[in-house]
Amino acid sequence: MLQTKSSSQAIPLDVQQVVKKYPQGGTVVHALDGVSLSVEPGEFVAIMGASGSGKSTLLHAMAGLIDVDAGRVLVAGQDLSQLADGPLTRFRRDNLGIVFQAYNLIPSLSAEDNIRLPAPKSLGKQLDATVDELFERFGMTARRHHKPGALSGGEQQRIAIARALICNPTILLADEPTGSLDSVTGTQICELLRDLVDNQGRSIVMVTHEPHVAMWADRICVLKDGTNLAELQTDGRRDPQTVAQQYQEALGAETVA
Numbered sequence: 001m002l003q004t005k006s007s008s009q010a011i012p013l014d015v016q017q018v019v020k021k022y023p024q025g026g027t028v029v030h031a032l033d034g035v036s037l038s039v040e041p042g043e044f045v046a047i048m049g050a051s052g053s054g055k056s057t058l059l060h061a062m063a064g065l066i067d068v069d070a071g072r073v074l075v076a077g078q079d080l081s082q083l084a085d086g087p088l089t090r091f092r093r094d095n096l097g098i099v100f101q102a103y104n105l106i107p108s109l110s111a112e113d114n115i116r117l118p119a120p121k122s123l124g125k126q127l128d129a130t131v132d133e134l135f136e137r138f139g140m141t142a143r144r145h146h147k148p149g150a151l152s153g154g155e156q157q158r159i160a161i162a163r164a165l166i167c168n169p170t171i172l173l174a175d176e177p178t179g180s181l182d183s184v185t186g187t188q189i190c191e192l193l194r195d196l197v198d199n200q201g202r203s204i205v206m207v208t209h210e211p212h213v214a215m216w217a218d219r220i221c222v223l224k225d226g227t228n229l230a231e232l233q234t235d236g237r238r239d240p241q242t243v244a245q246q247y248q249e250a251l252g253a254e255t256v257a
């Protein structure tokens, strides 16, 4: 069975006072303005916030896809800014699984070949066993040889999640993973992510703007204008109305303050 790397090592993710600036039409936008966020082993954290609050920028910084201007992003204790391009690529492959709203599968490859793509060939038979296990766990064995175009949106997202897990990452990062799915299929993807946390001890960070998606997390980090606005506990209630209310209160409190 696929064991997580996170349980025996340093804290999976530690974002410390991260700043990211973008030049925009003669001025500078602070997409992130001192954001901090830690994720414990086996923790599921959602990031919420209005459009433009910095959610995707934060996820991209966590994934080492963009450089930050100040602060640090540590994954399994490793400061991403200390790695040169080649080592960073290898570190990302081995420690970071990333899932996007648009699945980003290669259309000409089968589901199986998409899943295998990031894995080093040197894994040999161990890789075969991991692929089998992922297909079984995700209920996708019958779709193994299908190309993405022959799969539903939910099936494509399952394959994208399986691909993100193939190298047994320290942390799984998901950017609006249900954003292209209907609500029933979106809930199935949330259940799958929750199962990975509850039964495999995986650590997950998920960006969403939907309370009924965020409710699957253990904790919700709310951003506003590139800063930490609030932290909400879901207490495992899975109640979208409570999450929506807490979220609105957090935004409202800021407006009044």
Ligand SMILES: Nc1ncnc2c1ncn2[C@@H]1O[C@H](COP(=O)(O)OP(=O)(O)OP(=O)(O)O)[C@@H](O)[C@H]1O
Pocket: 022, 023, 024, 029, 030, 031, 049, 050, 051, 052, 053, 054, 055, 056, 057, 058, 209
């Ligand atoms: N590559 C870029 N160049 C210039 N500005 C950028 C870039 N990426 C993000 N920004 C700006 O940084 C801010 C935060 O953007 P970001 O995409 O992180 O927000 P978001 O919360 O993910 O928004 P949404 O919910 O709409 O996806 C916005 O003002 C955005 O215009």
